[in-house]
Amino acid sequence: MFKRGVHLATVEDLPAAITVNGVRLEAIEKGRGRPLLFLHPGIGLERDAPVIDRLAENARVIAPSHPGFGGSEQPKSFTTADDLAYFYLDLLDELDLKDTVLVGVSLGAWIAAEIAVKSTARLSHLVLGNAVGIKVGGRETRDIADIFAITEPELNALAYFDPKVGARDYPSMAEADVRIAARNREATARYGWSPYLHNPKLKGRLHRIRIPTLFLWGTADRIVPEAYGRAYCAAIPGARFETIERAGHYPHVEQPEEFARRVAAFTQGSAT
Amino acid sequence: MRVYHFSEHPYPNAWDDPHRYLRVNLPNRAIDPEGAADLFHRYWDEYLLADDLGLDLMLNEHHQTATCMNATSVVSLSVLARQSKRARLLILGYPIGHRPDPLRAAEELSTIDVISRGRLDMGFVKGVPYEFAASNANPVGVMDRFWDAHDFIVKAMTTHDGPFNWESEHFHYRQVNVWPRPWQQPHPPVWSTTASKSNARVLGERGYVIAVLGSGYNTRSLYDAYREGYASTHNGATPGPDRFAYLALFATAHNEAEARRRAELVAGYLRTGSRVYPPFKNPPGYFSVDDTAKLMRGFVPERSFTKDRRVIDMRTGSVQDLIDSVLMVCGTPDQCYRQITDFIEYTGGLGNLLIMAQAGFLTHADTVDSLTLMAKEIMPRLKEYKQPTVAQVAAE
Numbered sequence: 001m002f003k004r005g006v007h008l009a010t011v012e013d014l015p016a017a018i019t020v021n022g023v024r025l026e027a028i029e030k031g032r033g034r035p036l037l038f039l040h041p042g043i044g045l046e047r048d049a050p051v052i053d054r055l056a057e058n059a060r061v062i063a064p065s066h067p068g069f070g071g072s073e074q075p076k077s078f079t080t081a082d083d084l085a086y087f088y089l090d091l092l093d094e095l096d097l098k099d100t101v102l103v104g105v106s107l108g109a110w111i112a113a114e115i116a117v118k119s120t121a122r123l124s125h126l127v128l129g130n131a132v133g134i135k136v137g138g139r140e141t142r143d144i145a146d147i148f149a150i151t152e153p154e155l156n157a158l159a160y161f162d163p164k165v166g167a168r169d170y171p172s173m174a175e176a177d178v179r180i181a182a183r184n185r186e187a188t189a190r191y192g193w194s195p196y197l198h199n200p201k202l203k204g205r206l207h208r209i210r211i212p213t214l215f216l217w218g219t220a221d222r223i224v225p226e227a228y229g230r231a232y233c234a235a236i237p238g239a240r241f242e243t244i245e246r247a248g249h250y251p252h253v254e255q256p257e258e259f260a261r262r263v264a265a266f267t268q269g270s271a272t
Numbered sequence: 273m274r275v276y277h278f279s280e281h282p283y284p285n286a287w288d289d290p291h292r293y294l295r296v297n298l299p300n301r302a303i304d305p306e307g308a309a310d311l312f313h314r315y316w317d318e319y320l321l322a323d324d325l326g327l328d329l330m331l332n333e334h335h336q337t338a339t340c341m342n343a344t345s346v347v348s349l350s351v352l353a354r355q356s357k358r359a360r361l362l363i364l365g366y367p368i369g370h371r372p373d374p375l376r377a378a379e380e381l382s383t384i385d386v387i388s389r390g391r392l393d394m395g396f397v398k399g400v401p402y403e404f405a406a407s408n409a410n411p412v413g414v415m416d417r418f419w420d421a422h423d424f425i426v427k428a429m430t431t432h433d434g435p436f437n438w439e440s441e442h443f444h445y446r447q448v449n450v451w452p453r454p455w456q457q458p459h460p461p462v463w464s465t466t467a468s469k470s471n472a473r474v475l476g477e478r479g480y481v482i483a484v485l486g487s488g489y490n491t492r493s494l495y496d497a498y499r500e501g502y503a504s505t506h507n508g509a510t511p512g513p514d515r516f517a518y519l520a521l522f523a524t525a526h527n528e529a530e531a532r533r534r535a536e537l538v539a540g541y542l543r544t545g546s547r548v549y550p551p552f553k554n555p556p557g558y559f560s561v562d563d564t565a566k567l568m569r570g571f572v573p574e575r576s577f578t579k580d581r582r583v584i585d586m587r588t589g590s591v592q593d594l595i596d597s598v599l600m601v602c603g604t605p606d607q608c609y610r611q612i613t614d615f616i617e618y619t620g621g622l623g624n625l626l627i628m629a630q631a632g633f634l635t636h637a638d639t640v641d642s643l644t645l646m647a648k649e650i651m652p653r654l655k656e657y658k659q660p661t662v663a664q665v666a667a668e
Contacts, residue, residue: 149405171569175565178568178569179561179565181565186412186557186561189410189555190410193412
């Protein structure tokens with residue numbers, strides 16, 4: 001697995017380091033079989049996230065922290081989800097991943113959609129969980145709640161079926177973990193401050209996605225309503241829309257088993 | 273020594289409810305246009321009096337806030353450029369960190385410099401945290417954007433041989449040719465504010481005027497960082513006092529009791545200015561990751577120090593606390609003179625004193641009296657006062 005400057009460590013359960021185009025990413029790699037690239041939302045990815053274990057029961061999961069998130073490097077020139085999409089296309093090439101299931105949630109789903117409109121050559125399926133990335137409503141409609149204009153408890157109340165899941169007591173947390181939370185928030189703003197968590201061009205490009213696509217939507221999400229997800233889904237030919245109960249904006253966090261089960265059912269039940 | 277009069281152009285009638293936030297999201301129904309007009313004219317009258325009295329004038333700019341009606345500072349600057357006669361006109365600051373169009377900024381400032389016949393001081397700032405919500409400029413990378421805008425404005429003001437091209441990370445122009453060009457050559461003096469030693473050093477390297485507020489008897493380290501930066505690009509030379517500025521609230525009167533009464537009104541600025549909905553106070557990327565993590569962990573930065581190293585909370589401190597930490601100069605003219613010169617001795621040289629002589633509910637009559645006493649009783653003595661040299665202070 002070492003080619004053209006790619007280094008992917010092999011120790012299970014520990015963050016591996018992938019270097020692509022000189023940018024060093026931390027990543028989790030787990031499981032065997034068909035590759036599954038998991039793209040995390042703006043809150044980042046915790047190392048022991050149960051969803052990774054569940055997904056790894058049926059796939060070789062590769063879950064990097066995006067450039068600027070977690071412990072991954074932030075190239076100064078990366079400012080848009082588009083930049084991240086091209087970067088991940090290079091990562092797919094560098095790791096020579098074929099027939100890959102691409103799964104993203106929220107910001108990660110936006111990046112996944114940006115990847116898929118550019119090229120699906122290395123993808124078999126696309127799964128978008130509570131995706132952002134497009135503009136659906138009119139100019140005075142706030143499609144996506146302004147997460148930077150509310151307090152964290154208010155944000156958690158909108159984001160989760162059970163807001164306690166998102167609560168963090170920063171003063172009692174390790175300093176390194178608080179730094180990562182601060183870094184994730186900053187990186188989310190870098191890529192999504194304006195236009196706010198969307199690319200005005202993306203909606204008009206979604207028709208290019210011609211691989212089996214599944215939307216998974218946590219129904220308790222009040223950051224992005226289900227109607228937004230259904231409009232998003234309608235713009236991708238043949239895409240399927242499923243809901244997950246007792247989950248909000250992060251269904252992979254609140255219902256990891258159900259999330260992984262739906263991904264497995266979708267990817268095993270259909271093929272390119 | 274120069275003394276600049278400053279008012280934030282407050283609209284204090286909207287401050288009445290202590291539970292309301294005053295910036296960003298206070299509905300503008302709370303401002304009465306007739307009352308606003310009266311206040312603008314009144315504040316400008318006070319500026320013109322200050323001009324007559326021999327003070328210089330400082331204005332600032334904030335957005336969507338009852339603390340400062342000067343959302344477009346160029347309007348007040350324009351009025352004063354025409355109506356004042358002799359004073360320097362300092363805009364501090366002009367928030368180029370979130371301005372979308374630095375070409376417009378270069379045009380506005382050049383025009384004001386021309387109309388005032390070369391009296392403009394350009395204080396560039398990145399903009400306070402809350403205004404990244406109001407402007408929608410991305411707070412991530414604001415310092416890069418600030419310097420990009422700064423470089424562009426200086427280039428636009430100093431290029432006189434036809435259009436130039438500017439295609440940078442943040443700004444794109446192909447035919448830049450600003451009319452009119454500024455009066456002062458090569459361009460109006462540049463000032464900036466900072467609370468960090470690393471930025472202070474950068475300002476020193478460039479030889480710009482460094483303005484500091486809120487740090488009191490912790491200012492010296494910022495000034496020394498400036499001096500180091502200045503020496504590194506000026507063959508080891510020591511910057512003169514004219515390179516240093518300090519902003520303090522100000523209240524004087526013939527007797528101390530009256531000065532203290534006025535001080536309580538002026539202090540309303542500090543007691544209301546931080547009434548901001550918390551999410552707007554710390555936009556992502558505005559502060560470094562390390563500083564943001566500290567804030568998240570509940571760490572409260574220590575900013576305002578007294579001579580005996582007490583830390584003062586400017587929002588809740590008593591008038592005496594504010595005096596002790598030089599957040600405010602207050603008392604009889606004699607007392608004020610001593611507070612000012614004590615502080616200058618500590619700083620090692622300070623040539624520009626910026627006084628917030630009007631704030632909050634301080635009336636026109638009180639403001640006029642305070643400014644007149646400054647001009648007649650304090651400034652003549654400050655003119656006679658001999659600034660310390662850094663070598664003398666360092667030898668102590």
